């Protein structure tokens with residue numbers, strides 16, 4: 001099939017590349033001239049394990065191409081995926097749909113034959129209805145179908161998540177587009193993916209509901225971790241004990257710092273804002289947002305306690321600053337709250353991240369990037385393990401730190417507390433007493 005992906009961010013690029021790998025002819029379109037030039041040369045703008053090989057392979061076999069020319073690319077294609085950003089509105093909490101509607105206006109001028117227009121970006125309920133209104137102004141109804149087909153891939157696991165999804169959700173209000181899309185996804189369905197056909201509005205809501213529920217699960221275990229710290233219980237036992245109940249499930253029950261990234265914070269806000277618009281109070285999700293926003297302050301408080309409230313001139317080493325492992329994405333990472341707060345209190349901070357220097361910390365006093373784990377940890381007063389990269393999972397701290405007194409605050413529970421205490425390390429973690 002002939003596909004056109006509009007927007008080469010995470011969702012557009014990964015889905016486009018994977019669709020081409022499944023045998024479709026895919027054009028990925030973006031306004032950004034440099035980005036497209038680089039992509040044509042096989043240079044990938046995001047950090048995603050395995051993506052560059054797939055891009056090179058599919059450019060070579062001529063199933064994947066990149067273009068700045070939306071008009072030409074749309075005219076050549078049968079299925080158009082809208083994959084542009086839907087960030088939080090400035091000063092508000094609802095999703096900013098300017099880019100989506102901008103693309104819809106462009107599309108309405110270029111429907112030369114029947115096309116399926118799909119939102120893959122996360123868009124609030126009724127966005128598909130609005131797109132339809134834009135298209136109908138200059139096109140007859142039988143020339144297009146507007147469909148919602150949300151994407152559930154995670155950064156760092158995006159290719160695997162695309163090829164082996166738990167489910168494919170297609171929200172369409174007509175038979176023709178449902179049939180064509182089921183056919184497009186047939187290679188994934190053949191490998192075991194469940195295919196769900198719903199109304200368009202339901203598909204739009206499934207995406208937000210899923211992200212909000214996962215954010216709730218994390219926040220739930222994070223709050224329980226607070227209780228475990230007061231009652232000398234290991235929160236990991238709670239996660240295992242609860243997770244084995246199949247009605248609950250064990251995934252996304254890992255306690256840690258505040259959840260971050262480009263999706264959960266944005267989407268939890270957007271779904272409550274949409275619900276408010278329809279006079280419905282999603283109070284659980286509202287309290288999740290609040291709890292998560294408070295979490296970085298709680299973690300900071302613990303840091304102050306660990307340092308006996310003497311933060312000034314203390315050398316603090318951050319291992320990992322991105323919002324999670326296997327990504328270079330800093331969006332809404334809790335390190336963006338913690339590092340500036342510690343710098344303000346006079347701490348001397350070194351950070352190491354496998355994805356390198358971060359411009360976000362430029363200009364903060366006494367915050368520097370260390371080129372290696374050993375440089376980061378040398379003669380430090382406190383190590384903070386902020387991200388769960390494999391690189392941090394079996395470090396020999398005694399050898400690396402070279403201090404008599406070693407303090408570690410493991411925000412991801414990567415190490416076994418008893419083993420650390422045996423080594424004479426003052427070891428603190430999350431929800432483990």
Ligand code: UGA
Nearest residue numbers: 151152153154155218252253254256259260261263323324
């Ligand atoms: C999330 C969803 O998991 C995807 O299904 C969805 O497609 C995507 O958003 C999106 O809407 O585009 P992502 O933002 O890449 O994916 O990251 P996650 O792996 O979900 O992690 C989000 C945050 O939760 C991270 O800060 C992570 O550290 C935290 N987390 C996750 C925990 O603290 N504990 C857990 O058990 C799991």
